[in-house]
Amino acid sequence: SGVCNALSLEIKASPKVRAFVGEEVLLKCSFRSSSPITESLLVDWTYRPLSGGRMETIFHYQSIPHPTTAGRFKDRISWVGNVANGDASIAIQSPELSDNGTFICSVKNPPDVFHNIPQTVLVVTERGLAFQLTSAALLSILVFLPSVLVVILLLVRMGRKFRVLKEKGKGGYKKSSIEVSDEPEHTDTACCGGKIKEWCLNCVDTDEEDPY
8 A cells, every 4th residue: 555655656658659760869758746846856768679688777867967978879868858847858869770679767756756667669760762852952852843844845845846847848849930940841833833844744745646
């Protein structure tokens, strides 16, 4: 019964947090104590690798934050909490795939020292290439894309005009009215002269056949 009455400090933490390699991740932890917050309040974050093994303390808080000075999280843990507001959250800079594991947030505020033990599983993954666009790259695309489209449209229009002119040039060739033709001209005079000549020859043949 005495132990149950002492369980007056409640801690809440996210059961699972997803993160991307190289992008800061926030591990949230909130608490509520029945006793006033004093300088005796303690916050401890511990970590166990996904592959298993012993727990290791990676962060300690008592009046001021004390990030770990050794191990895989050296110089990568920052305090983002506020104990006056019941916040004991931390942030991890440049998370790695090897950071995957279980994190436990422990808070003690004497005389409240007994509490539940929530666990947070961190899952770090590689961000897909499609999402690796920085704001600067996205802005550049938005600025230059309209210009590229305009240039493409102009090139398409120029190509169409060039094809039209080329087809006109290959079309049927029409002789100019002043061009000289190599074909012999057949005039009406020539036609009449030929008929007269043929009539005369016929007359001569007739006279020779009938002298009387």
